[in-house]
Amino acid sequence: MKGRQVFSLMLVILLSCFGSAAVKLNFDKSFYTPGSDMRLSIEDLEKPLEYKLTVSKGTKVIFSEAGVTSGVIEIKAPEETGGYGVDLILGNDQTISRGFSVLNNWTESPRYGFLTDFFPERYDISKTMDYLAQFHINSLQYYDWMYDYGKLVYDEGEEYKDAWQRVRKISNTTLKELIKEGHKRNVASMAYVALYACNSELGKEHPEWLLYEKSGDNWKPVDFYKKILITNTLRDSEWTKFLLNECKKTIEFGFDGIHLDQYGYPKDYTSYMLKDGKYLPYKTSQGFLEFINLLKKETNRPVLFNYVNNWPNEIQDKAKTDAVYIEPWESCNTYEDIYKMIVEAKERSGGKPVILAAYIEGIKKNSILLADSVIAVSGDRRLEIGEIMRILSGPYFPGADAVDFKFLETLKSYYDFQVRYEDFLKGDFIEIPEGTLGEIFSTVPKKKKIWITLKESESGLMLNFVNLTSARSSLWRYKQRTPEELTNLEIILPKNMFPEDARFYFVTPDGQLVPQEIQVESLDDKIKLPLLYLKYWSAILVVPAT
Incomplete structure (x- = not known):
């Protein structure tokens, strides 16, 4: 079963890469307001093709349509704010998967x-x-x-x-x-x-605007690279x-x-302001x-x-x-x-x-x-x-x-x-018991480990895995090696961390944006989950069966 799952996953990744190399699906907006018009354009489409388009929220498809397109598909944005997936199948062999946001205002999710x-x-x-x-x-x-x-x-x-x-x-x-x-x-x-920066000429005209520091018996304005002066x-x-x-x-x-x-x-x-002729701590x-x-x-x-x-x-x-x-x-x-x-x-x-x-x-x-x-x-x-x-x-x-x-x-x-x-991803972190994990996993992000976290939101649970096993250093600015691609990993976690009727789906930005359902194994009071593939970042979504 696991071998077929891995083969299926790698095939999807290859087809996805092939499809995106042939054509691209572009959005006309950075985000969409609820119920607004969405204009999806297909770049480099050489001739009209049959298509099937689906929009999903989490693991659930909420809209689908089929037809023939010459390069533009127009639909309505969902009425509910949040994150969504759009998956487009062109002809019989080209699949493009993307994501988009529905927001009332950009400040909700900058x-x-x-x-x-x-x-x-x-x-x-x-x-x-x-x-x-x-x-x-x-x-x-x-x-x-x-x-x-x-x-x-x-x-x-x-x-x-x-x-x-x-x-x-x-x-x-x-x-x-x-x-x-x-x-x-x-x-x-x-x-x-x-x-709090003004040019020197303006600052000299208004000394009461500036901040000062003591230099011997004198006071001098605080500056930045001796080009601009710092203000109150x-x-x-x-x-x-x-x-x-x-x-x-x-x-x-x-x-x-x-x-x-x-x-x-x-x-x-550490500096002083000038007020009523006196230098006061600022x-x-x-x-x-x-x-x-x-x-x-x-x-x-x-x-x-x-x-x-x-x-x-x-x-x-x-x-x-x-x-x-x-x-x-x-x-x-x-x-x-x-x-x-x-x-x-x-x-x-x-x-x-x-x-x-x-x-x-x-x-x-x-x-x-x-x-x-x-x-x-x-x-x-x-x-x-x-x-x-x-x-x-x-x-x-x-x-x-x-x-x-x-x-x-x-x-x-x-x-x-x-x-x-x-x-x-906006969910709250839930503590994972360290004792249930194998040596390769860690609940804090550090080199030579897979960082594992569990988040809970109204949408469900999300197990995230970040692959730091090949990292030379835990310093994020350091030049890191390409991570080793890992397959057939297994994670054993307490059963009571998940709903009884839960369904589990694998996703990753490294080639699998569409949720792929996976089967888990029950072990008394624990559950064994397969992590099909991990390069940089993969996740398992856990949602109720209904």
């Missing part, structure tokens, strides 16, 4: 990307937004788009150069066209804003009033919300919190804030952001650190989505897929997709690494898997 190129006469705007929609990117950080630190929108003409280097050309027309084309595909545009962002600061007004101009320009950045310093009570985290919440109140638009190195995470329960955005540095080095950081951020923030700007060089493809898997299983997602064929690899976004389309197709399957089964 899939965050980035843009860096805003030069005049950019010619690929529509193509870029179509590309992003295939990865379900529903929100974008416009990195370094502004005219200056402080004065954000350029209103003295059409073209200007970037605030940091004054080298990269930027066009207001290009910005507005990107925003407009994004809206056509349900992609929101977030304006990058450094919330408390509610009653004049800088706060100034920047809030500039952020409102940004919204009037056309942006959907604000992405606030910081630089990780100065820490609380609590940076309080300044961040007051600015974030005032911005949210006065704009009523989406707001994100960068917790650099997960600092100051103590404000995550009070900050009125729409997600928790973390840029991990030395405080988060291992796979276990990632897992704990996400779980704690979700708990602290009351269940908000977590986005990690976790930088990995594009050449480290195995490391990317393993980190993406650990992040997804932990409960959320990573910022990595942006400009066409670019992977975010460091804190200066225009330096994103180029990658090949073959790898991007692999990543797309992972994004499809995450949206298709996002209702399961």
Whole structure:
């Protein structure tokens, strides 16, 4: 039985790969609102073909239709929000499986990307937004788009150069066209804003805006790379009033919300504010919190804030952001650190989505897929997709690494898997008794082991397996080997962890997006489950029989 299951699985993987090589199924939106129109286009279809299309939620098919298509299929999105699968059979031998989201608003399940190129006469705007929609990117950080630190929108003409280097050309027309084309595909545009940085000239004109540090007997402004000065962002600061007004101009320009950045310093009570001629100790985290919440109140638009190195995470329960955005540095080095950081951020923030700007060089493809898997299983997602064929690899976004389309197709399957089964992935962790597992398994993610977790949601149970058996290191930035492909693994777990009438289905982003039912073996008070195949990440869905 197991041999036939493995053969069947490998055949499905081969056919799936063959089918996706021949044609591609594309979405016209990054996500769909309940009951809205869906336009599915089939790329590289050479002639009209008979088709059968099914839409599923979890393991259950909820819609199907058949017909003949010349390249476009139009259906209605489901009325219930959540993750869905779509499976298309063309002719007799080509199968394409994908996933999509139904949301009321992108903030319910952010899939965050980035843009860096805003030069005049950019010619690929529509193509870029179509590309992003295939990865379900529903929100974008416009990195370094502004005219200056402080004065954000350029209103003295059409073209200007970037605030940091004054080298990269930027066009207001290009910005507005990107925003407009994004809206056509349900992609929101977030304006990058450094919330406590102004240029030196402006700072010298307003010394009461700035933060200071003691230098001998003198006071000097706190700076960043000796280019921009750090400001006081408390509610009653004049800088706060100034920047809030500039952020409102940004919204009037056309942006959907604000992405606030910081630089990780100065820490609380290590700098001073100037008030009534006196230098007073300054609590940076309080300044961040007051600015974030005032911005949210006065704009009523989406707001994100960068917790650099997960600092100051103590404000995550009070900050009125729409997600928790973390840029991990030395405080988060291992796979276990990632897992704990996400779980704690979700708990602290009351269940908000977590986005990690976790930088990995594009050449480290195995490391990317393993980190993406650990992040997804932990409960959320990573910022990595942006400009066409670019992977975010460091804190200066225009330096994103180029990658090949073959790898991007692999990543797309992972994004499809995450949206298709996002209702399961949003579940709560259930503890697995260590004593029931074999030596190859671990309930924490670490090298030389298969990380196993169990999550419970309204959709059912999800057993996740991430293959770290070939990992050289537990450090997620490390260049990892290609995992050994494992088959015919068995897991023995207590029977009381599962419903009595449960059915079990195998799925993986590595070639099996369609649920494949598997048979389990009862052993007194335990159940033996077959894990048919594991490369990077596989899962078993457990749902009631009815």
